Amino acid sequence: MTDQDADADADKAAAAAAAVAEVQPGMLVGLGTGSTAAHAIRLLIERVAAGLRIEAVATSAASAAQAEAGGIRVHDFADVARVDLTIDGADRIDPRLFAIKGAGGAMLREKIVAAASRRMVVIADGSKWVEAIGGAPVPVEILPFARASVAAQLGDSGALRMTGDAPYRTDNGNLVIDWHVALDDPAGLAARLDTMPGVLGHGLFLTEVDAAYIVRRGVVTRLERRPLSD
Numbered sequence: 083m084t085d086q087d088a089d090a091d092a093d094k095a096a097a098a099a100a101a102v103a104e105v106q107p108g109m110l111v112g113l114g115t116g117s118t119a120a121h122a123i124r125l126l127i128e129r130v131a132a133g134l135r136i137e138a139v140a141t142s143a144a145s146a147a148q149a150e151a152g153g154i155r156v157h158d159f160a161d162v163a164r165v166d167l168t169i170d171g172a173d174r175i176d177p178r179l180f181a182i183k184g185a186g187g188a189m190l191r192e193k194i195v196a197a198a199s200r201r202m203v204v205i206a207d208g209s210k211w212v213e214a215i216g217g218a219p220v221p222v223e224i225l226p227f228a229r230a231s232v233a234a235q236l237g238d239s240g241a242l243r244m245t246g247d248a249p250y251r252t253d254n255g256n257l258v259i260d261w262h263v264a265l266d267d268p269a270g271l272a273a274r275l276d277t278m279p280g281v282l283g284h285g286l287f288l289t290e291v292d293a294a295y296i297v298r299r300g301v302v303t304r305l306e307r308r309p310l311s312d
């Protein structure tokens with residue numbers, strides 16, 4: 083790991099610690115996906131080992147496996163209607179709390195869990211913080227049946243995500259097109275994707291994020307969409 087990577091990793095861990103401090107006994111916690119969320123899961127495991135009683139749902143098989151290996155009870159989200167607090171990473175986040183997610187391919191489950199959460203908190207190192215979301219492709223999860231028809235609608239700026247020589251598959255068995263698109267009108271773009279047959283989800287999170295902890299060189303900044311009621 084380079085010094086720069088180590089610094090970013092320390093910032094990810096600090097952001098995770100700030101969010102994990104919000105977790106209260108008895109909560110049902112939504113576990114995000116990715117390297118920053120993995121720090122949050124690790125810190126939750128430590129708190130559970132020290133006596134905190136919580137249960138969880140996970141946004142990916144990898145996060146479920148990490149949490150279960152550490153002694154956290156992970157429910158099947160199919161049985162869960164409401165989550166108290168979800169903690170997740172992001173690829174880009176801006177002052178409107180608009181985010182791009184899905185470099186790890188979990189954006190569909192992440193959005194479903196975020197939408198079911200009373201509070202959704204993004205954790206990120208400073209490299210993810212931007213004035214306005216952009217500079218990263220928007221991952222689009224598509225039904226394999228619709229691969230060619232959706233690809234045609236997204237045009238040449240869409241690239242089918244690959245793992246080696248094979249198309250990447252999400253935990254849901256679907257494909258991902260990374261759409262390198264300008265984000266002048268994120269809401270318009272999200273609305274277009276939301277109504278495109280064959281598109282099951284995408285990484286534009288425009289309404290789901292309630293708060294964010296961004297850490298740059300050890301300095302924690304918290305952003306809130308609206309004042310906390312309690």
Ligand SMILES: O=C(CO)[C@H](O)[C@H](O)COP(=O)(O)O
Nearest residue numbers: 116117118171183184186188
């Ligand atoms: O959206 C995600 C996975 O689908 C991740 O939260 C996002 O890609 C950030 O990952 P990392 O914390 O590893 O940078």
